[in-house]
Amino acid sequence: MKVLVINSGSSSLKYRLIEMDNESVLAKGVADRIGIGNSSLKHSGKKDAVIEKDMADHSQAIKLVLSALTNPEYGVISSVSEIAAVGHRVVAGGEQFTQSALIGDKEMREFRDLVELAPLHMPACLTGIEACMEVMPDIPHVAVFDTSFHSTMPEVAKLYGIDYGDYKSLKIRRYGAHGISHQFISQEAAKIMGRKNFNLIVCHLGNGASLSAVKDGKCVETTMGFTPLEGLIMGTRCGDIDPTVVQFLCNKKGWDVNRAISYLNKECGVKGISGVSSDFRDLIAAENEGNERARLAIDMFAYKVKKYIGSYAAVMNGVDMIVFTAGIGEHTPEVREKVLSGMEYLGIEFDNDANYNAKGDIIKLSKDTSKVGVYVIPTNEELVIARETVAVVSAK
Numbered sequence: 001m002k003v004l005v006i007n008s009g010s011s012s013l014k015y016r017l018i019e020m021d022n023e024s025v026l027a028k029g030v031a032d033r034i035g036i037g038n039s040s041l042k043h044s045g046k047k048d049a050v051i052e053k054d055m056a057d058h059s060q061a062i063k064l065v066l067s068a069l070t071n072p073e074y075g076v077i078s079s080v081s082e083i084a085a086v087g088h089r090v091v092a093g094g095e096q097f098t099q100s101a102l103i104g105d106k107e108m109r110e111f112r113d114l115v116e117l118a119p120l121h122m123p124a125c126l127t128g129i130e131a132c133m134e135v136m137p138d139i140p141h142v143a144v145f146d147t148s149f150h151s152t153m154p155e156v157a158k159l160y161g162i163d164y165g166d167y168k169s170l171k172i173r174r175y176g177a178h179g180i181s182h183q184f185i186s187q188e189a190a191k192i193m194g195r196k197n198f199n200l201i202v203c204h205l206g207n208g209a210s211l212s213a214v215k216d217g218k219c220v221e222t223t224m225g226f227t228p229l230e231g232l233i234m235g236t237r238c239g240d241i242d243p244t245v246v247q248f249l250c251n252k253k254g255w256d257v258n259r260a261i262s263y264l265n266k267e268c269g270v271k272g273i274s275g276v277s278s279d280f281r282d283l284i285a286a287e288n289e290g291n292e293r294a295r296l297a298i299d300m301f302a303y304k305v306k307k308y309i310g311s312y313a314a315v316m317n318g319v320d321m322i323v324f325t326a327g328i329g330e331h332t333p334e335v336r337e338k339v340l341s342g343m344e345y346l347g348i349e350f351d352n353d354a355n356y357n358a359k360g361d362i363i364k365l366s367k368d369t370s371k372v373g374v375y376v377i378p379t380n381e382e383l384v385i386a387r388e389t390v391a392v393v394s395a396k
């Protein structure tokens with residue numbers, strides 16, 4: 001059974017075609033600069049290909065993706081009918097979507113009501129789904145939510161200290177994000193531990209970054225909140241901040257609230273602190289050249305991760321495993337060193353030699369005598385989306 005996984009951004013559409021019989025990736029790629037000119041499709045299938053063609057909207061993009069997938073030279077299927085189902089990544093599932101769902105008219109209406117929960121991401125996501133459903137009307141489409149994994153958080157973790165009536169009527173609460181990645185890592189960690197009962201901390205450290213506390217496979221805490229702005233300091237997002245700062249910024253700079261929130265989302269984080277870049281490759285290079293603000297930005301990033309690890313160990317009454325994943329978590333040993341040094345009190349015996357030198361997909365960062373296992377595990381969100389899609393379609 002072949003499943004097409006789609007991840008739509010405002011001007012991009014990433015795809016991956018997976019043969020679920022053996023979970024192998026048949027083809028993948030990205031359509032870039034949709035609707036903004038100079039658009040192109042980078043495809044990797046039987047062969048790699050770059051197709052430079054104008055794509056005015058997501059509908060044209062998905063048509064180009066399907067023609068690449070069926071191209072005799074670099075495609076991997078002879079007809080679109082070989083695709084059994086399409087799985088879509090959906091950023092916000094609100095309170096109602098605690099599980100992946102088959103998409104019909106009712107679901108599309110409910111998704112539109114969720115746009116205000118993720119105004120930066122949901123519109124693009126819905127545009128992508130609509131385009132795919134229009135181009136592939138006879139194939140089942142499934143929504144897999146970035147929030148579902150966090151729906152098991154208890155009230156003490158998911159509620160804010162605001163009027164309870166406002167939570168009930170306006171649904172103002174913590175939803176979390178990156179749930180698809182946290183779910184994948186939890187399943188992989190359970191395999192390594194070989195048991196179902198465990199306390200796990202997942203550190204998904206990418207441009208957007210979040211931690212989750214996972215007890216016996218279920219999420220009990222996560223750092224992102226009502227939106228992905230809460231929690232860690234990120235590439236360009238400020239993370240936890242006193243909301244009064246918004247009012248102060250508006251008063252001092254003559255901004256409205258939207259401008260202030262856009263600033264906190266796009267102009268802050270390690271980019272704002274360092275004045276160098278939001279990208280950790282640039283930050284590490286600048287730190288190595290003696291740039292003090294780049295060092296400060298990396299230190300602040302790592303400090304916040306360390307702080308949350310400590311609090312999550314407290315919440316779960318200890319931790320058995322900590323996993324690092326996503327761009328920074330998988331590829332930046334300098335950050336892992338800053339986070340994991342000086343955590344002996346938790347029972348972590350950190351192997352910094354393995355941190356810098358061990359090779360392989362899964363890397364063990366803790367010594368064999370360490371009470372807490374610490375690992376790098378590459379995330380695979382597309383595989384989770386494909387597996388969920390198969391589960392939903394099979395249960396139909």
Ligand code: ADP
Pocket residue numbers: 205206207208235278279280281282326327328329331332
């Ligand atoms: P997102 O998916 O949220 O855009 P990623 O998980 O791709 O983010 O992570 C991007 C971050 O990972 C950047 O800060 C980048 O510098 C860092 N990174 C460091 N080394 C690598 C690498 N070899 N490949 C990809 N990202 C890397």
